[in-house]
Each structure stands twice: as C-alpha cells, then as structure tokens.
Amino acid sequence: MSPSDNDQFRVLVYDLSQGRGDLVMLPGRGLWIGGSGLAALLYSKYGLPGEAPFDPRQPLIFAIGPATGYFPLMSKTVCGFKSPYNDNYAESHAGGRSALALRFAGLDALVVTGRAPRLSVLAVGSRRIELIDVHYLRGADVFTTGKLLRKIAAGASGHRSIMRIGPAGENGSAYACINVDTYRHFGRLGAGAVMGAKNCKAVVVMGDGDLPLPEDKSYSNLFKDIHEKVTASGMMEKYHNLGTPANVLPLNELKSLPWRNLAATSDPEADKISGEAFAEKLLMHNAACSGCPVGCIHVGMVREMFSASHRFAIHQVAYDHEPNFAAGPMLGVTDPTEVLAINDVADRQGLDIISAGVALAWAVEATTKGLVSEKETEVKLAFGDAAAFKRAMWLLGHKANDFYAALGQGALVAASRYGGEDFACVLGQEMAGYATGETYFASQTVAFRHSHLDTGAYSYDQKHKEKDVDAVVKFLVDDERERVQLTCLVACLFAREVYKPEVVGDVLTCLGHGELAANLDAASEHARRERWRRKMETGYDPTKTRIPKRFSQITTWKGPVDAAYMEALRQGYAKAVLQLAAPAPDA
Template sequence: MYGYMGKILRVDLSEKTTSIESLDEKMARMYIGGRGFGAKVLFDELPKGIDPLSEDNKLVFSTGPFVGTLIPGSSRCVVMAKSPLTGLLGDTDFGGYFPREMKSTGFDVIIIEGKAERPVYLWIHEGDVEIKDAAHLWGKVASATQEKILQEVKDNKAKVVCIGPGGENLVRYACIISELRYVGGRLGLGAVMGSKNLKAVVVRGEKKVAIAREKELDTLIKALNYDLVNDGSCESLIEYGTWNTTAPAQVTGILPTKNFQRTSFEGTDKIDGEAMVEKILVGRRTCYACPIRCRRVVEAETPYKVSPEYGGPQYEAVASLGSLCLNDDPVAIAKANELCNEYS
C-alpha cells in the first residue's frame, strides 16, 4: 500500500506483551490516518463509561499517509484517548521529527493499552519493541528524562516523547512533550500516559514509506515549497511564527485577557510578534520537511535564564501565560513556557 507502512503495533502494558496487526486497505481508505485512525480504534475498542484514568483507556499514536514524505507541513503525530478532562474523545497532535521517526519504525499506528505495574518506557526500533524499566525516571522533568533515555538506548537520533511530573500526577490537562519542544497539549493525554505508568515512547527507524509516483510528487513538492516561501501567504508566519496572531487578536477584541474576563490587553505591544522578536528571539526551527520554519528559538539571561532548548512559546502560550495573567514580560512568558514543557 503506497503511503502506509501497513502495520499497527499493539502494546499491552498489563500483560507485558506486544503484537503486530495489519493495517488493511479498507481502514486506510475509510479513515486515512491520524485522527481518523485514532477515532476508529477508540470507537471500536473502548467499553462504554470507562474511567479515562483507568487501565481500560487506550492511547493511540497515529500518523497519516503523508508522514515520512517531504510534503511540507505533513510531519504530525496524532495521539488520542478518552480525555480525563472532558470524559469525551480526546485528541492532540504535535510536529517535529518524532512523527517521521515513528513511521520509519514500520508502524503507522501504535495502540497502548492496560497499565504497567511499575513505570516503563517503550523503545521501538526497526520493528523491535522493548518495554523498559523507567522507575529511575519517574519524577524527572522532560529534559532529564530525554537525556537519560538517549544515553540508555545509545542512539542520539532516537526521538523521545515523554511526560514530566504533571502527567505522572494525573493533572487532567497534562501534555505530552516531544523532543522537549513539540507539545501535544489539551485534554490531558499526558495524564493518560501517567495513569498507565508510561513515562515515554522512544522511536528510531530507517524504513521508507512507498510513494506511488515519486518523480511527480517531487516536482509538486518543489513547487509547493517555492510558493510557501515566496508567494507571501506565509510571510508573517515565517517572520513571527504564531506570534503573528497576538496583535490581530488584540485589534479584533479576541485576545484572552485577565482570566477570560476581558478580550484586550493594554500590554499587548510588549508581547506581540515584533516585541517578542526584539526581546527574546535568537533563531528559528522547523518540523521535518517544512520550509516555513515557524518554530521559535528563544533565549534570555535576566531576570530569568531561558534555555533555547525548549522552543519559544507559541501564540497560545503567549496568551495563556501573558495576557490571561496580565503579564507583559516576554522573558517571564518564555520561562513559564519552559517550565510547562519540563513538567508537562
């Protein structure tokens, strides 16, 4: 099947078993990938009325047919489970390099079920799956977790998604942190990882996705990349990242302010795109195969030391940690963002 690796990995943490299932063409055509796959698995397999933080919940990591190709903007991994925040279908997604790496292990979908007796992490590499002890990682923040895991698997090219103490302590909006800076936020899927005693999922692979008409796709990708960078449609995203949203949100009266009591903030000019670029921006990053490079690299020394490793706050973090708190200090916003990434 073009566009797919054709395999689903199922991990039962209670039974400490793994199995491989085929991804059939009917499922691929009907549900395509990502949220389609996740929703299908949960709809079919979750019993009605389960507690989202019980071992009955399932966590589904899914990619789509474009992941692993050079199609710009396609490097996304979707994670779904019943949400502990809403009790409804919970979904999140993140970019970076984990999605491509996950697919390169040979699996389009990873279904994680049950609950480990003790903290564990999954090490998935070249079709091999190991459930490894993570008791020594429990309680550690994301950076320490990732550093230790990369030492243990002895492969610096492996990609790590993990939780920090927020997920371990079942905070109902805890996030999943990928490579320290790409975050699967909203709806508490980090808490679902914590409820399963699952500290991290680590992937490394070399498999390539099959492409039907590779030459034509290459030509299309070149044209797309050229247009994205040159036709002006992404100009402000390239220059300011998602900080391009702050000033327009203020002007149109939709900037979340003072714990949602107001919709505009008098300090916006200190935290809008231009101010953030001037005060804390030191570089740009990208996700796999994307020419836009909207991800921000930020750094500061005072009044808080902010490391460039965590990625700059996106618009949502600027609003949540800035205007919602009546905070107009870009460095304080960046530091709070760093701590959120560390603690998940």
C-alpha cells in the same frame, strides 16, 4: 505493493501489562484515510467507551497519515485517547519528529494499552521493541527526562522522537500534556495523564527503517510545486517571521485579546508582549518539525539566576501566541522574559500551558473575591506577579494540596468546589487566546476538540458583524469538514491554503491511493462522522454544553457581546453536531 496491501494500516499494539507487542494489519485505508480517521477506527476496535479514562485497558493511540514523510508539512501525529478532563474520546495533535519517526519505523499507528509493573519507557522501531525500567525517573521533569533518555534509548539520531511526561502526568492532572521532542506537545485534554496512568514515563520511536519514494513519475514535480508554494510564494511568511505572536497587536486593536481572566479585551501595554517585542528581545532561532521547510517554531531565551552561586543558566523556550497569551495577558504579565519563564516552568512540569494559565487566572480572581485564601494557594496570587505564577505552576504540577489537586482537574472543577463558575473562562476546556466574539465562543464550546483550530471561527468573528445563525452554523460545519480531511493526512493546519482538496487528490494518487483520491470527499466525511460518534459513545452531549457568564460581559470591535445570539449559535451548532453523529442509514 499490491492494492490490498495499499489499503491496509500497519499498526503496532503494545500491552504494557504483558510486555508484549503485536503487529496488526488492519484494512480500511479507503474509508478511514489515516490520522484522525485511523485513530477513531482504532478506538472503536480497542477502546472501552463506558470505562474510566485511567482504566489500564484503555488505548493511547498515535496515528499518522498516508502522506506523512512524502510531502512538505505532512508533519503531524494524531493522539487519540479517552480524556480524563471530560471523560470523552479526544484528540490532540503534535509535530516534532513524531510523525516521521513512526513512518521510518514502518508504522501507521502505535496503540499502547495496559499498565507497566514499574515506571517504564517504551522504545519501538522497525527492528526493536523494548520496555525499559526507569523507576529512578519518578518525579523527574520533562527536560531532565529527555536528556537522560537520549542516552538510555540511543540510536536513530535525527529520526528518533521522544514523547515524555513530567510530574503533572504522573500526578493525574487532567490537562497534563505529552512533551514531544522538547518544543512540541500533545497538549490539550490530558494525554499526559493517560500515559502516567499507564506507568509509562515516555514512548521513544526509533525511525530506523527506510522510506522508499513513490514510483509515480509525477512525484518529484508535484513535490517541487508544493514546496515552492510553501517557501517561495510568501504564503507561509507570517509563520516563519514573527510566528503566531504576530496576532497580539491586531487582536488587541480589535478588542479581542483576553486580559486578566478576560476582565478586559485590550490593554495599552500589549506592545510589550507583541510578536515584534519577542523577536527583538528574546528570539534565539527558529526550528521546524521534521518534514517542514517553514520553521514556525520560535525559540526564545530565558536566563535563570542562582542566587547562592551568582551563576546563571540559559534555557531555550519555544513560544507561540497561545502559550504567550496564557502566561502573559491572561495573567496580567507584560514582561516577555517572564512570560517565557512561566512557560518554562509549565513545560517542565508537563502541564498544558493554556489550561494551566487560564486556571491560574481564575484562581487570582477567586482570591480577590474571597472565595479562595492564601492558605489554599500557598503563595499570594496577583495579576502581574510572575514570581508567584512560577511557584504556582510548580505546585500545580506536583498536586501540592487539595486546592491544586482540584485546579489540576480544570478551572470549572475548582469553581464547582470553591465558587466562581461565572468567571471560569472555560469553553469545553480552558479558552485559547482569542476573545473575538460569539462565533468563536460557541465554536470552541461545542466543537470536537474544543480547540481554536477546530474551525476558523476566530477569523469569522473578525470579518463578520451581521448576526445570521444559519450562515454561521453552515460555515462551522463546512470548515470543519475540510480541516478533518487534513488531520486525516496528517497535515499541519497552517498549510490549509496549500493543501486544497484538488491538491490532496493529486498527492494521494501519486502515492498509489487512486481509489481513495477518487472517493476523498466521502472518506473524509465518513472519518469526520465516525470520530464524532466515538465522542458521543463516551458520553458527550453537545446540547448540555454551556458558556460561562464572563463571555457575555465583554466588548469586542463589534460592541458588547450579544448573549442571546451567542446562545442561539451554541444551540444551532450543537444540533448540527448531533446530526453529524447520527447513525449511518445502513447501521
């Protein structure tokens, strides 16, 4: 491979309207790296910043990085799109087999544009591009769709990734997700609705090609060294053993676990839904994304009874802290079996469980305050009533009436219509499961993905009691820079203690990207700023964000939340983000 070839991205651009795909060789590896950077580059080339998210011409982008397939935990795919949730350019990240399937298909990225004439599945591989009519799958849930597609789009078993949507995506829910290989998701900000608007039920990537190993003699030693750090050092034990549900008891002890629509931050029944309780009562096995030796995917068991036949079925449901929080304490549910069952229903509908759970928590409080009646909800909602929430998840996925149509656009959209904006737990999007305090609330509100993983703000809150706006803003900006570097590779962010910048440099050099390794800091900063520019070009103004009143009414281990300090953090971080997105000096 020549240096010029090594600088180019290999991208398949497929137009569903025309039923045609074109292979594009796009230069820029040394400037955009891959993953997050590549997705931002592709949106600048194919996106329509001023048009609606559901405009058929808008791209749905799947991008991987230069280290995908070559090193442990380089296992994620970045999905870039214009979000129907907030009308901004957005990213969502997922693992499963998606990243390695793209690598074995010989692609750095797949860009899907247009709208298929009939509900279809796009199947791509190194030797195959096919658009398959699946009109009969209209309305099918995620798992039924996956089961049938394993037969319809057979081949490349083990290196095949099936990315599909459920009824929520077809119905345009602003937080519909794309299910990836059953246990993983492009979950946040509505990628599933964008796929649904394209009349695309699924994208199947056949990893049917070869992956030649690097010729650099240092490769095997570097791989071994990283693998040992991951598996033998104990660095990743938390993620394999109890997984992120290990956070429940510490967060509850710190008064940082949201309960019942954030009416409380701790509860004596937290032990019932702890990581330990899930492991003891429900854990069936661990699974892993392709290319990952850790096995952080925890799969639990749900038994579904059929009253008419007195028979039951066993469902395998993946769980993590965030889904458990949204289906558990946020809804006042403390039976771990029911937490998994609520997750299972949301999964089948193709709903992002975090947004769906938090939105339903708002709905419960809205009903208790008389803003919403049972006529709208069609089922009596009450904290702790798992049966009601399972039914409501189905109604939400199917957009059963005007109320669920509004709630499917987000809790704040529903609150703007029915009232109750002060207690809508939305920080840019529905909050994740950390009520750690001012730093986290300001960070999730302003940050690029409005995600708990944009920065380590939730961790910062747990370690710092002092109130220093400048120090916090500096931390948020610096921490984001290093994370964006990893999302350009694309590495699992659980591996951020392994893939420090010096190790990343060694990885890139070993893979033949020596020039990129030498200029890694500049390239990472370029990618970071460019993705912010994409977000700004689509209308995002961080200074206009707001933090609902509920977040200033709680108490954490540090005491009552300081609303004035939190607002100062929001404003300070927003100003820093504007500076990051400012035009380049030579622009």
